[in-house]
Amino acid sequence: MLAEIKDIAEKLAPRLIEIRRHLHAHPELSGEEYQTAAYVAGVLSSCGLHVTESVGKTGVIGELSGDNTDNRTLAIRTDMDALPIQERTNLEFASRNPGIMHACGHDVHSTLGLGTAMVLSQLPEALPGNMRFIFQPAEEIAQGARWMVDDGVMSGVDAIFGVHVFPSIPVKTVGIRYGALTAAADDLEIIIQGESGHGARPHQAIDAIWIASQIITTLQQAISRTQNSLHPVVLTIGEIEGGRAPNVIADHVKMLGTVRSLHPDSHACLPNWIENIVTSICDTYGAKCQVHYSRAVPSVQNDPQLTQLLESACREAWGNERVQIINEPSLGAEDFSVYLEQVPGCMFRLGVGIPEQKNHPLHHPQFEIDEAAIVTGVVALAYTAYQYYQ
Numbered sequence: 039m040l041a042e043i044k045d046i047a048e049k050l051a052p053r054l055i056e057i058r059r060h061l062h063a064h065p066e067l068s069g070e071e072y073q074t075a076a077y078v079a080g081v082l083s084s085c086g087l088h089v090t091e092s093v094g095k096t097g098v099i100g101e102l103s104g105d106n107t108d109n110r111t112l113a114i115r116t117d118m119d120a121l122p123i124q125e126r127t128n129l130e131f132a133s134r135n136p137g138i139m140h141a142c143g144h145d146v147h148s149t150l151g152l153g154t155a156m157v158l159s160q161l162p163e164a165l166p167g168n169m170r171f172i173f174q175p176a177e178e179i180a181q182g183a184r185w186m187v188d189d190g191v192m193s194g195v196d197a198i199f200g201v202h203v204f205p206s207i208p209v210k211t212v213g214i215r216y217g218a219l220t221a222a223a224d225d226l227e228i229i230i231q232g233e234s235g236h237g238a239r240p241h242q243a244i245d246a247i248w249i250a251s252q253i254i255t256t257l258q259q260a261i262s263r264t265q266n267s268l269h270p271v272v273l274t275i276g277e278i279e280g281g282r283a284p285n286v287i288a289d290h291v292k293m294l295g296t297v298r299s300l301h302p303d304s305h306a307c308l309p310n311w312i313e314n315i316v317t318s319i320c321d322t323y324g325a326k327c328q329v330h331y332s333r334a335v336p337s338v339q340n341d342p343q344l345t346q347l348l349e350s351a352c353r354e355a356w357g358n359e360r361v362q363i364i365n366e367p368s369l370g371a372e373d374f375s376v377y378l379e380q381v382p383g384c385m386f387r388l389g390v391g392i393p394e395q396k397n398h399p400l401h402h403p404q405f406e407i408d409e410a411a412i413v414t415g416v417v418a419l420a421y422t423a424y425q426y427y428q
């Protein structure tokens with residue numbers, strides 16, 4: 039079956055590159071993937087899949103029924119949205135939508151989902167069970183997975199695989215990670231209410247800007263003294279607003295930040311830990327405060343058995359030199375984890391680095407990929423799906 043999957047994927051390569059270039063040229067922002075969704079739905083229908091549109095706003099599902107000797111359903115999730123970036127590549131299929139670019143490779147991901155559906159739809163004997171292809175909107179704003187799950191996309195699903203392109207891994211290579219792949223990412227808002235006054239007489243006022251600086255410094259230092267060093271936590275205040283004039287003490291400061299963690303224990307304790315530090319500093323200096331901590335996306339925790347299944351399938355497909363075990367997790371975030379709250383799954387990285395060329399990182403206006411990665415990704419997904427049912 040491996041030889042058949044590889045053969046079909048190779049033959050489909052020109053068509054898959056055409057699909058990817060079409061998607062790349064017509065990027066759409068998170069939650070606005072109308073043309074992309076219609077295009078994806080069209081390709082799925084033409085391969086004979088049962089298609090449902092407008093799932094989780096602009097999401098699409100394609101379903102392929104097996105011969106019912108196994109009533110399980112395996113899902114493959116890809117995402118479809120682009121970023122508010124002006125593309126600066128010289129590609130002939132560069133974005134035609136000003137200020138919007140597929141700079142995170144979601145054009146490739148959608149192509150991989152479609153390619154895998156095309157391959158498996160030509161091999162009905164490979165599938166005793168069902169396949170559900172999930173084309174998700176709005177990954178970049180960490181909302182789309184939740185929209186689709188709330189719309190019932192995981193109903194009846196037993197396991198799920200996902201993929202993300204990675205420019206620092208060489209093309210035709212697969213990056214596999216056991217355990218945590220990405221971090222939990224939470225949103226933080228802190229509002230400090232002090233009391234205004236003359237800049238020359240701070241003792242008659244409550245200086246919200248100075249208190250904010252104490253909070254930022256204390257939070258950073260307290261991570262190193264009170265959080266387990268083996269369970270990384272990164273807290274970044276990325277936006278701060280307060281004050282109107284150089285000689286007036288600010289009575290109000292608003293700070294926004296992101297909090298990343300990998301270990302469930304840290305993740306559980308962070309909201310109270312932050313609130314205690316902020317309120318105790320504000321109490322000490324007579325300010326009032328509000329702390330809003332909201333959990334955005336959990337950590338992607340790859341299931342050991344499914345990761346093993348993927349690893350063996352990839353080693354069998356291409357040999358060991360094209361499989362990289364990823365030793366360190368990322369503190370980036372990925373809403374694939376929202377599906378993992380429902381079922382076990384595994385997300386891997388697909389190398390797209392162009393040989394002997396400077397490879398720009400994800401979200402860069404000159405981000406490019408080596409399209410030879412597409413066949414690698416399709417074979418990885420299709421052969422892993424086949425192995426899942428063995």
Ligand code: NI
Nearest residue numbers: 142143144202
């Ligand atoms: Ni991405």
